Amino acid sequence: MWLVTDLLRRRRAVSFDDSSCGAEEEEEERKAAMGRVRGLEECVDAAEAGCEEVYRALVNARVSLLNLLTPRF
DSSP states (O other): OHHHHHHHHHHHHHOOOOOHHHHHHHHHHHHHHHHHHHHHHHHHHHHHHHHHHHHHHHHHHHHHHHHHHSOOO
């Protein structure tokens, strides 16, 4: 999120247009960028959840294999 705000800050510093129309466009661009960031956060959360499921499955498979290999007397 800091990356988006940093880019917007740099863009304002470079911009020489101080008209109100430019401010409205900046606000729309900021909102669009924040929407993309939120979408990216949702994708990362979904990927993390999927990785956790795979990890749990691998641990369960390992436990099952170890149980098969353990001698019972």
